Structure formats: C-alpha cells, structure tokens
Amino acid sequence: MTTEEKIAAGLSLPVMEAFYTIQGEGRFTGHPAYFIRLGGCDVGCVWCDVKESWEAGKWPVLSIEEIVAEAEKHPAKLVVITGGEPLMYDMGPLTRMLKQKGFTTNIETSGAHPFSGDFDWVCFSPKKFKAPDESIYQVADELKVVVFHKSDFAFAEKHAEKVSEKCELRLQPEWSKANQFTPEIIKYVKDRPLWKISLQTHKFMDIP
C-alpha cells in the first residue's frame, strides 16, 4: 500500500502534534486528556487559532499503531482527536484501536466532512466558512458555537434546531473578541438557559 492509500484507508494519518494536557473547552473542561491534532483543514475560518495545521502535507504521516502507542504512555484514558479537521479522514480504524486499548474517544470537529469513527463524545463546532455535512447532526453530543460576530447567536440557533434533543448547547467567545462578546454571551445564556458557556480555559492557564 502506498502512503496515500494508507491515509485514504485511515491506517496512517498526518499528525501535526500530539500532547498530554487538560481539556480546556466544552463538556470535559478540566479533564486530563491526550490530544491528537491531525494536519489538514479546508474550512478556512478567519479566526482559526491553529492556521498552521491547514496544510496536511507539512506534517509527518504516522501509522495508527504509532499514534496509539504514544497515547498509551500517559496515565489518562481520554483521547481528544482534533486538528485541523479530523473528519477529512476515515476515523474508523484509529478510534477502534483506541477503544480496544481502553480509551474514551472524543472528537472536536466542524462537521464539514461526512462523519466517521467510534466516538464516545462528539463536539460539533459548525462554521460559516464551510457548511456542515448532514451526517453530523444526529451524532453530535455537544454543539459548541464560537461567537465572533453578533450574527453568530442566530447562526447558533439555526444549528441547535437540527441537532438531537440530548445534544448539549454551548457558546464560546472567539479568543480575540472575548472582551467584547463575553458580556453578551452571559446575558444570552441567562435569558436562554438551554445554552451554557464554554471558555478556552487552557489559554488562561497558559498550557497547550
């Protein structure tokens, strides 16, 4: 099999970085977790905080065996797969291997590509820059909308109408606009308690 064929089969993946840290955002904020950041994203968010991840070809391609062996070196059994956009790849083989080894598998995704993989928790963060694939709405456990502009509240409600009833709803201030939008998000959530606030707490702690 060529490297391209292995990537297409989800048996090897471009890995920008992998690191053991504390989940800073969303439902599992505060939980120690091993992050696997895959290279490659075609969504193009103007405010993306990892633009260097976008070009897949820049990053080393590792086999899923190598990726899982690194994850096993850390005490927490929680893995967060992020990127880049992880759903550009078939997440089936990597997530099945992680689960066989006893890991809980979480994903951070824009949902812009068809859903794949065996995930215990799906954090769906839709973007105006590339519409989500319809496959994400039924599997999302958490809808996490980044607020960068006042129109993002209506954008959030539009996606909230399409997710399942059990899906948790969160608003997260875009980091550079947090001073401007956090007061509006606080008021919004107090008035509409189906929504919760998510902050990028790792940035306050100055950890990866």
Ligand SMILES: C[S@@+](CC[C@H](N)C(=O)[O-])C[C@H]1O[C@@H](n2cnc3c(N)ncnc32)[C@H](O)[C@@H]1O
């Ligand atoms: C870098 S993305 C990678 C995963 C996937 N591409 C996605 O967007 O969900 C990880 C999370 O960070 C959020 N994010 C990215 N840049 C941000 C910023 N400047 N401020 C707040 N959240 C941001 C995204 O919305 C997403 O929830």
Ligand SMILES: Nc1nc2[nH]cc(C(=O)O)c2c(=O)[nH]1
């Ligand atoms: N600590 C920490 N928590 C995070 N939660 C989601 C992140 C991401 O970039 O996907 C992230 C990240 O980059 N660092």
Ligand code: SF4
């Ligand atoms: S989808 Fe995620 S990784 Fe891609 S540009 Fe947007 S925030 Fe960045």
Ligand SMILES: [Mg+2]
């Ligand atoms: Mg991040």
